[in-house]
Each structure stands twice: as structure tokens, then as C-alpha cells.
Amino acid sequence: MENKTKFTTTDEYMATLPIESVLRAREMREIIRKAVPAATEVISYNMPAFKLDKVLVWFAGYKAHVGFYPGGTAIAVFQDDLTAYKTSKGAIQFPLDKPLPVSLINKIVKYRIKEMATPSAVKKVKSQK
Incomplete structure (x- = not known):
């Protein structure tokens, strides 16, 4: 999304999305919220x-x-599960014309919770900022 607006809330952000992606973005938000x-x-x-x-x-x-x-x-951990999607070093692209992989997203979020609970992981993330 290319926008010069500085957002302060998720709702502000969602209000500016291309119409094609609004429903999928809302769905992604709910999946993560529930996870x-x-x-x-x-x-x-x-x-x-x-x-x-x-x-x-x-x-x-x-x-x-x-x-x-x-x-x-x-x-890297989930690379075998991500072969159907375009990925880069830190990103995954879920196309709008396919259902979101709810189970996979849940697994990744749960992994991130565990990863962030490990002190060495927090140091690594801080050094990337």
C-alpha cells in the first residue's frame, strides 16, 4: 500500500485500503486477533x-x-508450508483470489509468540530495527 498518511490506528489504515483487499485484510486481522x-x-x-x-x-x-x-x-521455519505463496526475507504474500490459510497463519503467530519469549530472539529483532 503506497500512502503518505501517517496512521495512528488500524481502523484508519483499513479505511484507505484498495476495495479489492478490504475483506481479506479484515479477515487477516480477525485470524491474528483470535490466535x-x-x-x-x-x-x-x-x-x-x-x-x-x-x-x-x-x-x-x-x-x-x-x-x-x-x-x-x-x-525460514515454515518454508515448506509456504511454497504456494510468494515470499521474501520477511514477508509472505497471500493472493486475494485464494482463501487465507488460517491454520498456517495461526501456526506462524504461535511460533512468533514462542520466538519472542526467547531472549536471544528479542536481541536479534532489536538489532534488525
Whole structure:
């Protein structure tokens, strides 16, 4: 999503999404919310994110996909499950014309919770910022 607006809430962000991605982005938000109900919704890097002590995951809506940003370690751990999706070092693209892989997203979020609970993982994430 290319927007110069500085968002302060997820709802503000969602209001600016391309119409094609609004429903999928809302669905992604709910999947993450249910996977980690104790998390707080925040805006980080001008994208919606879910945070416990630190940000666990981010997501963003685009014209042809929903981006999911769980970090590079999670993508490496789940690489065999992600072969059907376009990925990069820290991002996964879920196309809008296919259902979101709810079970996989849940597994990745749960992995991130465990990863963030490990002190060495927190140091690694801090050094990436």
C-alpha cells in the first residue's frame, strides 16, 4: 500500500485500503486477533501490527494480495508450508483470489509468540530495527 498518511490506528489504515483487499485484510486481522487475544493492535512501520511486549506480526493490504510480515526466522521455519505463496526475507504474500490459510497463519503467530519469549530472539529483532 503506497500512502503518505501517517496512521495512528488500524481502523484508519483499513479505511484507505484498495476495495479489492478490504475483506481479506479484515479477515487477516480477525485470524491474528483470535490466535493471540492478549495482543494489542498497534501501528508499526505505518502498518497494522499485533504486539505483546514486542511486535509479533504485521499485515498490510494491497491491490492483489495481503502481505503478512512475521519476520525472516518464521519464514525460514515454515518454508515448506509456504511454497504456494510468494515470499521474501520477511514477508509472505497471500493472493486475494485464494482463501487465507488460517491454520498456517495461526501456526506462524504461535511460533512468533514462542520466538519472542526467547531472549536471544528479542536481541536479534532489536538489532534488525
